[in-house]
Amino acid sequence: MKAGIITIGDEILIGQTINTNAAFIGEQLTALQIEISHSSVVHDNIKDIIDEFKGAFENNDLVIVTGGLGPTHDDVTRKCIVQFFHTELVTDDEVLSDIKKFFEVRGRQLTKTNEEQSLIPKIAVPIRNSRGTAPGFWIEKGNKVFIAMPGVPYEMKGMMEGFVIPSLYEMIGKTKIYRRMVNILTTGIPESILFDKLGNLEELLSGASLAFLPSQFGVKMRVTAQGASEEFVKNKLDEIEQKMRSVVGRFIYGKGDDSLEGVISKLLIDRNLKLAVAESCTGGLIAHRITNIPGSSKFLERGIVAYSNASKVELLKVNEDSIAKYGSVSLEVARQMAEGIKAVSGSDIGLAITGIMGPTGATPNKPVGLVYIGVCDDKICTAKEFRFGDDRILNKDRASQAALEMLRRNLLGITYDD
Numbered sequence: 020m021k022a023g024i025i026t027i028g029d030e031i032l033i034g035q036t037i038n039t040n041a042a043f044i045g046e047q048l049t050a051l052q053i054e055i056s057h058s059s060v061v062h063d064n065i066k067d068i069i070d071e072f073k074g075a076f077e078n079n080d081l082v083i084v085t086g087g088l089g090p091t092h093d094d095v096t097r098k099c100i101v102q103f104f105h106t107e108l109v110t111d112d113e114v115l116s117d118i119k120k121f122f123e124v125r126g127r128q129l130t131k132t133n134e135e136q137s138l139i140p141k142i143a144v145p146i147r148n149s150r151g152t153a154p155g156f157w158i159e160k161g162n163k164v165f166i167a168m169p170g171v172p173y174e175m176k177g178m179m180e181g182f183v184i185p186s187l188y189e190m191i192g193k194t195k196i197y198r199r200m201v202n203i204l205t206t207g208i209p210e211s212i213l214f215d216k217l218g219n220l221e222e223l224l225s226g227a228s229l230a231f232l233p234s235q236f237g238v239k240m241r242v243t244a245q246g247a248s249e250e251f252v253k254n255k256l257d258e259i260e261q262k263m264r265s266v267v268g269r270f271i272y273g274k275g276d277d278s279l280e281g282v283i284s285k286l287l288i289d290r291n292l293k294l295a296v297a298e299s300c301t302g303g304l305i306a307h308r309i310t311n312i313p314g315s316s317k318f319l320e321r322g323i324v325a326y327s328n329a330s331k332v333e334l335l336k337v338n339e340d341s342i343a344k345y346g347s348v349s350l351e352v353a354r355q356m357a358e359g360i361k362a363v364s365g366s367d368i369g370l371a372i373t374g375i376m377g378p379t380g381a382t383p384n385k386p387v388g389l390v391y392i393g394v395c396d397d398k399i400c401t402a403k404e405f406r407f408g409d410d411r412i413l414n415k416d417r418a419s420q421a422a423l424e425m426l427r428r429n430l431l432g433i434t435y436d437d
Contacts, residue, residue, distance in 0.1 A: 020053045025075055029062045039172055041060075048081075049200070068087075072103045097140070107140070108141070114147060118134065118136060137154075199244060205237050208267065209238075224242070272424070292318060292366075292367040292368060296319070296369075300373055300390065309322075320365070353402040357370060367397065376388075
């Protein structure tokens with residue numbers, strides 16, 4: 020089965036809103052072994068939308084549309100569907116009841132505009148919306164399926180998980196060819212070097228495929244395999260992963276939906292260790308990422324943003340002479356920050372970071388993107404230099420990732436030596 024994904028909305032085209040819907044739908048369809056052949060974004064224009072419907076429906080077995088089903092004048096998707104399929108709108112009593120309950124629960128008065136959202140194309144099966152007022156539509160015609168859902172990600176995901184995915188699974192049944200993928204997550208190694216270290220890819224993959232997906236947080240390696248049985252595919256993916264780990268294992272921190280902060284959290288909790296973090300250039304981003312993880316209170320003792328030199332001296336006991344001699348962005352100061360936060364907090368591990376995020380603040384000897392990260396535990400207090408780019412926000416992301424990775428390696432006894 021081939022599928023096309025259409026996202027409708029000017030806000031997507033002009034970059035005001037990121038198209039997370041297409042990414043989510045693509046991921047879900049791929050898990051169902053449905054091939055994505057087409058993905059597009061169309062602005063709120065009836066003619067252009069209908070033209071896009073025509074091309075996608077002709078060339079695919081399944082078309083999924085999001086956006087333009089709201090109650091305002093610029094929401095034209097329903098009108099386009101009526102024209103494209105030469106049908107008419109009828110009131111669906113169950114959808115109308117859903118809308119009335121939605122307003123009643125929230126203590127709001129139902130308006131005529133919202134009540135009209137219970138009008139659905141006559142040939143459609145409504146996809147009821149438990150998270151909003153606009154229903155979705157499921158239309159079958161000529162052995163093909165056309166699905167339309169609201170553009171609000173929260174509402175769309177509810178419909179996908181509650182109705183669309185189960186319905187598609189029932190429709191396509193169990194295929195004889197099993198296709199699965201796994202994302203192996205690395206950090207601290209550039210894509211080109213990772214590629215070189217893996218060696219002969221044909222030998223490594225043995226018929227599977229591999230995609231490198233780099234970002235400021237690292238390189239995701241997406242491995243896809245297929246075969247005649249679930250067990251065969253699983254064994255193939257496991258075999259490839261083990262081969263990868265044998266050559267680049269120290270750069271792999273997880274797979275699938277793992278996050279570096281989540282992996283570290285588990286290590287700290289399992290080992291009953293307390294962590295304290297001192298941040299300068301990242302401004303609390305490391306602590307923010309850590310506290311995104313449920314249960315982080317079990318190991319995170321405190322996080323301090325020591326931005327000024329005075330705060331480094333006062334809160335972290337950094338030596339004033341060291342700042343004067345080496346500068347606040349230096350190996351010496353990063354090490355002392357880590358040592359200081361460990362001491363003042365009474366934690367098992369201190370993690371610290373200082374750097375120049377840009378675009379200003381550089382000197383001839385210290386460019387934008389220069390970062391020093393310190394780690395201190397009961398055995399060692401050390402610091403390491405990193406050099407990133409010249410984009411301030413990207414540098415903060417990269418620096419926070421490098422700090423968490425340095426902490427992970429410290430916990431696992433992994434060195435930075437090649």
